[in-house]
Amino acid sequence: MTSNKHYLHNPKVHADRQLANSDNEWVKSFSCTDMKPLIICRGPIRKEAMDVFDEMGINGYGILLSEKDSITYANALAPELRKLTDPGRVHRVPDYTGADKEERQQRIRQIIAIAHENGYDSIFTGYGFMAEDEEMVRSMENAGLNFIGPCADTVRDAGLKDEAKRTALAVGVSVTPGIDNASTLTVIEKYKDLAGLKKLVADEALNVEPALLDSKDKTLEEKANAILSASFEKGIDLFDLEELGEQLKVAVAKMFADYPENRVRMKAISGGGGKGQRILPAPSSYEGSLEERIEQATARAPELALEILNEVKCNGVGDNKNILAELNIETTRHQEIQVIGNGDWCMTMGGRDCSLQMHEQKLLEVSVTIEELKSSITEAEQRNAHTDEIATLKQDLVVLEKMEAEAARFGAAVGLNSVSTFECIVDGPSHFFMEMNTRIQVEHRVTELCYGLEFSNPANPSDSFVVNSLVEAMVLIARHSTRLPLPKRVARDNASVEARLNATNQALQPHAGGVITQWSNAVEGEIRDDQGISVHNPDTDVFMKYHLAGAYDSNIALLLTTGQTRLDTYQAMAETIRQTTISGSNLCTNLEFHYGLVNWFIGQGINARPTTRFIVPYLTAVGQLKDRANNIDIPYAFQQFKNAYVQSAAHQTTSKALATAIDRKSTLLMRPIEMLLSEPHIYSGWLSLNKANYSVHKGEVTWSKNPLEVLSELYHYLNMDYVDSAPALYQIWDHDDELLSEALAFYADLEQRLETKNWDVICNTLQSNTPPAGFDAPLWDAVVNAHIGFQAGVDLLSILPYIADQTDFFSLVINSDLSIEIPDALLDEQLQEQMAKVLVPPPVAKSDEIVAESGGMFYPREAPGMEEFIKQGEHFNAGDPLYIVEVMKMFNKVYAPFSGTIDKVLLEGDGVIIKKGQPLFKITPDEVAVFESDEEIMARKRKVTGLFLAANA
Template sequence: MTSNNHYLNNPKIHADRSLANSSSEWVKSFACNDLKPLIICRGPIRKEAMDVFDEMGINNYGILLSEKDSITYANALAPELRKLTDPSRVHRVPDYTGADKEERQQRIRQIIAIAHDNGYNSIFTGYGFMAEDEEMVRSMENAGLNFIGPCANTVRDAGLKDEAKRTALSNGVSVTPGIDNASTLTVLKKHKDLDGLKKLVADQDLAVDATVLDSDVLSLEEKTNAILTASFEKGIDLFTVEELGEQLIVAVTKMFEQYPENRVRMKAISGGGGKGQRILPAPNSYQGTLEERIVLASARAPELALEILNEVKCNGVGDNKNILAELNIETTRHQEIQVVGNGDWCITMGGRDCSLQMHEQKLLEVSVTVEELKLTISDAEQRKAPAAEIATLKQDLVVLEKMENEAAKFGGAVGLDSVSTFECIVDGSSHFFMEMNTRIQVEHRVTELCYGLKFTNPDNSAESFVVNSLVEAMVLIARHSTRLPKPVRIARDNSSVEARLNATNQALQPHAGGIIDNWSNAVEGEIRDDQGISMHNPDTDVFMKYHLAGAYDSNIALLLTTGSTRRDTYEAMSEVIRQTTISGKNLCTNLEFHYGLVNWFIGQGINARPTTRFIVPYLTAVGQLKEQANNIDVAYAFQQFKKAYVKSAANDDIAKAISVAVDRKSTLLTRPVEFLLAEPHILSGWLSLNHSNYTVNNGEVTWSKNPIEVLSELYHFLNMDYVEGAAALYQIWDHDHALLSEALSFYRDLEQRLDISDWDSLCQLLTGDAPAGFDAELWDAVLNAHVGFQAGVDLLSLLPYLAAQTDFFSLKINDDLSIDIPDVLTDEDLQERMAKVLVPPPVAKSDEIVAESGGMFYPREAPGMDEFVVEGSHFNAGDPLYIVEVMKMFNKVYAPFSGTIEKVLVEGDAVIISKGQPLFKITPDEVAVFESDEDILARKRKATGLFLAANA
């Protein structure tokens, strides 16, 4: 199938959903052809909505097109325009949401005007921008537009994190320990009691009903909440950000006193998608007495609160600045339940595990279903898995069912009338509600590939229809509301997984501005949501280049696969990524990371239960592989092996023959090994898959599988199989292919004649006399051929040797499916250093600091505040220098060393910068020492010599 019309070509994903064509009048009554939606989101969900609307017979939709991308980067127009060629249905706006409250309100009015002026009667927001903005939703409803998503009341009760927590508590749903009312406590600290609150209302002329203030039922906090709501409506602030910060210090100090080993997570009530969250380090990461450490840990709360408010753009006058502070469960797994309701009924559709994430950004998401868990439990019991593994699987099933029950209860309590997600953290047998996302999620396809919804006429069971798309479910509910009978969920595939293909570098840092020149077509079993980037020119069938603008986020595409088991699903994903090639100018993606990670789980244990802490230590382990790989001279190692083989020859004739045999293997062996050493993520996956094929003892590698077979599988793993007429650069070279085929054929024939397939047994046999069926001359020829084919393959031992040197497999899966993370991999200094090994900083002169990435440059924490550094400023290592906004995330950049600013080379706020651009002229406190070419060669030869000595 091809990616540009995957919905239509794969009935397993979506069937023909034009209900208007049904022969049943009851089914036909649920058609939605009269809707004319305006799509006001971007990315893969916009293209998905367009496809779904087309299939539903909704043909008059329009889209917003932000000018922000194309203004910032040339040739960055939305790829969806390749499909939607009618300019009257494309409506341009400066951006989708605005930079502050005033601009947001302006954008809302603009969108309403566009809808009214062009005859649109409904709005689809997907999972971006203002999808969970109560003001936006209510404005659309008040303007007479049908909002395809949860209504404003649901967004208020469930979408705002503080309200959601209160609702959860009142409905018996487990929540994370912490506070949800920092802004309320801040107001109360200033105004003390009821008299103070009444004076505040009078002084500020706030519209608060006197009966609320005089109520004997409402608590002082509830009355304060009503006052805060009135202040938002009036657009004024009742406290400063500094006062909020002081209150947060008090709150987190109490939490640290009770939980000194835990970190504290702070998040804006309106955050989402990873934005608006920061984590305060635990007191034990500081020095001093416990009391002193708590003071130091709590002191950072105001700084992080300001970062949070800036990131979610809630730092304007009258914005709701409430910030939650809650215990960060260190062993947490992030799981979520898909919930669907129409205001009358509410059902769940299984779960998703989203624990594999970094910086609150999800990377790999896998389904969690009752069907798959039961199948896995049965398999574990049949193969007599460790008791702890079986217990974990059974526990997960219990927790899943509890979360689904609570999610349905919570959805009913908030009157859910669309699609939403009930998010939890799971810690062993316990789970805690975090928040409800009142929108469709990026990873919603993970759910809809496992379950569908069957709607049946309550008066005639013969009449029914099935919905396999959550976008379609949203449209149906928006159009027909409580007319829809409660559906039953029907199983499709047991398991699915989604890999987010992002524009990030090897250290998973955002990388904006790349151009995709080519992208291979989707392969069998691949489900690719790429917002239309893969769509070829319809006339020439040529791939059309696309500029990844990066003004909004780093996501390029969502790659999905399905299967009967989680292993089937992961193996399918591995095969998809193996065959995927994506290339271009200044282009970085996390495709290699995903290939390594997926194969890490396939090789180490597919049912592992990683926590949200896993990815950074994993990246650190991969960085250590790269650090060791950087010390290896592959060509030198190969030549040294050749010399050793020649030296051990019995006579000159044999020495010459061996020399020729080894030389023939030069590129056959060095090319894939050099490739793996250059791509540590792929090396991680290969090592994990091959862990059982070798042992390492004091640096010496012993293979339990024929290295020739290992080499052949390596070429396949690298997608370098021989293809007649294909470009030599991307495949095994023809003469190497001939040699490898000859070697494989030799061993297959030999194993067949000897009736033996075990490599250890075969090696032992090849050291003795001729077995039955072989005369001395033939056996001598066999031994010579064996020596010739094996000569030089010792080079492959470099790979497991490096794993042993870095203790790569100390990151391992325990019997209970938890992952053992060595303490060394949690060291923040090592983590930072390995990130720089994976992605070395841009080369800079000794008197300058350059940008480590492209993005939007900000010299200060927030508008109106002082710049971090100015000309003449002295800075110390670790001091903040500037903020760069890259793909919707704000990253504070700290000084790598101490020095003095001589000149600031970038002036102003929100200035676009590029990677490697000089930002400051500086005088360093210490002069940097650079490694010479001779020093680099000596270092590599020394490290390579240690490997050779262990494997001579």
Template structure:
């Protein structure tokens, strides 16, 4: 149950922290769990983690459920867990995990029960898949006599369904977001607006609901409607249509917009999660006209979004609970969540996590938020005299403690008997409860790396055991819940952070189909949860290729580390990302994005408080960097710098030309890589902004450019290493020059004493100091000019940052982030996404698939296609839907035109990136840039940079 934390971090291949067996006392031994025989019915990193935990707990009779999609359909896509679990009798196959609709889910539930009974399993572990929060599934497992490792069905009903959770929160005094949680009941009342109408409806449909008794008990009409709806779900019938529900929600959106005309409105399925089943309506301010007209325009999109939501969470079938929540979208929100654990009697909060760094409701970077770290940061801010920062940190401590207290109160109210997550949105000094996820979450390790749980014998405080794994805690609660005393949390690490490594392109759009051919091993301090993808062939010790087929979500792995504080944890994560090498065929991941993002925070302020709206403007700023980089010719710039330098020295042109030629690739190669990889450039600029001043568009270095050059090679993981391929590192001849330069300046500093680079530079332009002979000083001056020759090329990245306004995306004194208004403009955001990931090259008469996935021509089964042969479409009009890694993405036309031929006709067809989908006639013929125009564009952009150097070119 507990290993030494240092050993745990020092051995990244075994990223586990449980001790085999328990202590020797009878009380501790009574919590032994080897009698459990679990069937794991989830996938992803949590499946491999559960296997490891079970093994270490002495639970060896476990099996896994395997979907055809991650077992046999795609070449090289065999579930990597099978590299460890080689016993075929413990591997059980089903078509998929959860089924496409209610009927299929019921079939799958029966299959799972039959598999468990036939193979002597007595427990079920669902991880963080959607089955984990399916009340019907949990209840079926309980009724079948299987021990469900997770919250019970009562808790799932009261807390897992978002409408029920909101009502419970209101009842126990938990702050909630303004909104409507009973749109389905309001829809029913519109059709049956009286008590007698509801009574007649229940009688006609033979629903077991005593409407008169409910009224006598004092229930309001809307609550009685809820009871009637609950009975209809149980019977599997519909009492209203999706269109009727959409109209109710449209009306509710209009009513809320009248009260909050500047806010957007969020629509959310009651059974969604992980970003699925949510859409945000634009605010009325985004439309033209008077306020009533703008409100009507904003609300008009609600019905179609309701249909999208229900399709995405697969609740369009008969008898499905189709309720959709209507909530005020808090625009400046930070997304924070509290890990909470309970046994049905007690509930304990285990600190928080900040999950604000997300896009499309998908979390990207998650960081611990615990009292101990906040208090240390507060003390440091106070000591440094940062009053604004100290005020924010002090408020964060108060907010965290309030959220923890509310999470425990809510957990007890719903009878929480396992591990769950209490999710909140935080707006400055206010917070609102969003939902409780009645399952373990992807980012649970962020919490368990900070806190362990000590369970003490009530009769003997010295008799205890510690649990450092939340999966293990879930097993203990499933096996011995009522007997487990309330634990105390034990600090393990001051801070932890997790980066979700996803199969996405540079613009963070899902990118399915790539094959991982090489992945460097984890390094010291790295905790990598990757399902076993990194496991080598046990016989040959060779990495095994893995196909990211895209049948499920885009997550590849979770990369975690800890630190003595948030800054330390970010520094460690940056180092992990720096040295990670991940290569393959048609492979796109967000590895470079994470490296750039983490370094943005390190370079600006590690305590910055980003909101959930930060990532898209940040990506837009990165896109602007890439656009600017595309408009410069690096080698033309260096040649111009060389000509100017030779002109300045006037004598011995040949020797200077030779020096500059030798240094060409030493200086150009790292800058070329920065310009080619915009996320690397963004991180470099963030780290180096303290190393230069920008005065009248000129770059004045505070740090010796030669040191910056060496650090840049290190930042890019291009340090010299004899075992590395030459293409991936500094060349040996260049490294020799660089080391000579570094040694020269180190020797000079040793003799002159440490001084700022500006002072050293000025001194080297003057006469010899007393400790040097004039001839010796002249040689030193010549060496300095030689080593600095051509280093002006390092000004180029800084120039791009300045010219694009990259540094305007900055942290304010109160830790909020200043986002320039231009970065929030949708048109610019869309344009920069295309700069980061240019669309596939196409003929002027074709529209190509921007990514692989599953093609749908229509909004929902039975509806007309978005476009057909002969349809004239406008720019921005929906053309089709592509499902990529569980997310439904509506693809809009990039320009106006007419459909001449539909090339993909079957809904559910698999399409590939770059595949022609439609033959079209555009309204306007796109003009391709000529090579002459491209050269002129590059020269113009490069000349703008050269002008800042003050020389002719």
């Protein structure tokens, strides 16, 4: 990767890889400079590939741009063009994959034509869905192009989820309970028996060998599966979606009968990255007898199947519509193993924990390595940690070693000849294989920061070279294939972590269309992959604004840090985010969420083992903080504390002095407190970091650390340290800094004189009328008065732990076995929805309209050709679907928040671009909304604030 003061990368990530310039002939023989690849992906991986190719000496590569990047969205011109300025190497298509099967095939032909016409000999697809499209990969191979990634046979055997599951069973890999052949079962149900299947083959003239149908060694399912494959080749359907839906209902009902407490996950065989998946609630979430509950739980299976197929664009005639239904193991952790092979050998490179995700979209990804786990076990034993914690860490080490062994075995079984990812769910001592992603992953850097690959000459081990980039490894395998010897895994840093900076709002809902106008420079130790957005203008050194293209995924950048321990990496990530500022027009990011989450783990316990269900309850807890904070009047509380101090003063002179002392602290105290309460995610992290500094009993807050020290650290936490000549808006004001510095110097001197840093001891000493040793009466009186003056009004800081106590924030706690205790209240779906709206209030709408909750592509119906969800003149009930909005590649169905009647539909057509807050329907609600007046809002806030004051007077 290139490095400069604006776009920093860890220099250990990509070493000198100019193999062609090596003095060693064996090393030099692995040069790839004769390749001329076409990069047909987007996002950070496109920029990474460009940088890696440059460093490998691969010149003349080209890039493919989708016109959605630069035409639909103004100022969204691919930032890679700031580097690649040769127009002859930049090629454009309407979009990358097309809207349906016909367009997808058209796009494949178009890409092949571009490659041939421009002399490209290879294709790099990164981690887009094209990388796992067997038809595309095979077409590239048949066209004589070198595909930099797993070959078509591997994509078929490992990439399709149903085929992968069968292979896993054959080689002894643990798999999740469920069905992988819903479409095959549908065919059997429809055509009944072998005679029916033979008639089907004859009627449709399908290319199926008669010997296969007559074979006694083949099961009926195997024969039906062969017929299905023939139907895909011919481009016809053997059943309709309604028949598939009914078969899924039958299969899911059987699973629910065995596991009534579990949910069931349905997913398309070609899905991935969170796309093409839905979850059916468990029967236990319904009322009635077991049979009635199962019937209710399975009722939505056909509807969700249709949503899944729409989302992955497999609803056309002749598409493979197979959907898997698997048991959703509720306490699961999502872990994956990095696998690499060249067709002869296959090996692994450690794991990654991707459990911190929401809506199947990963948010924070953490390395899982043998070295880090062994280090954690040693550290836990040395500090005499709970035996449960040590047992969990040792158990994780055993599970990791098993998963790595299975991943290598599976990779060899499918003939892996590139980089892929073996995905598992972990449940205590058990693990289950989910799928193999036959592509490089977004989070691949998490692995390459921990491990490199050393290739040595079998005839002379002193001839060797090290590869620290998985993209480079993919290129080497594509170019040199089985010539590459089995490498040795080389340990680098023990741990790494990646935060996905996404265009999402405070509730982590996709937010399309924002413009980035400013982004702070990367800091030392930060590894930032942002496809070049933050590269400055080379002539003016000015940041160039960038319009995020909502037609694709929500990712803006990947932020990574490394360390010898997981704590090191999290602390480095927290420091990176603390110093990062990103701003713009209509811009929402999850930067604050990451800052709060990372600090939550630092404060609560870095070895915690969250499950995939953690994030939504965590968001709900954060929402409750915000909900309570919304009912607090900070200026009113400050004034009441001032009044109480003045009234309690013994003399008029003292009361005036106290009033003056408190007034001096008004902005010193209120600015950071109000800022923290306005950013609930950042507030969550602060509470966790400081939980040892206070206690709360019946609403009364007691500090175990000097509140002024806590205040000083709060300014630092908010990145508001005083910097000479910096804008006052973003830092502590100079007069406040002088006052705080004076106070801290006073207490530092007092601690030295009293020979203690214990705040309780210092406070008790200050309450004594007898001067301690080293102080005479006048001096001690001056010290006590100075202490009173410095602390006067600082009680306001207690509002922060008070709110946490009132919302029971710390009931979300880490258990001794490192699992996280999630209170039942935080699992309540109604509360979760309410708190999401607290974090992101719905756009203001008139009482007679419904407006768009987000920008994106508007669809009034479930699928092409179907009826609209709602029409003019129709009545709708709360919870009825109104429309679908496609945001950042995900289809989100929007439901009515209340009941009413549609007076007018304001949009026509499918795929209409909408903006957040745009009116969509004119309506007449069943009930008239009641709004609070300003006076009522003030009265409510002061009543709630009064409860805090009463407990902390």
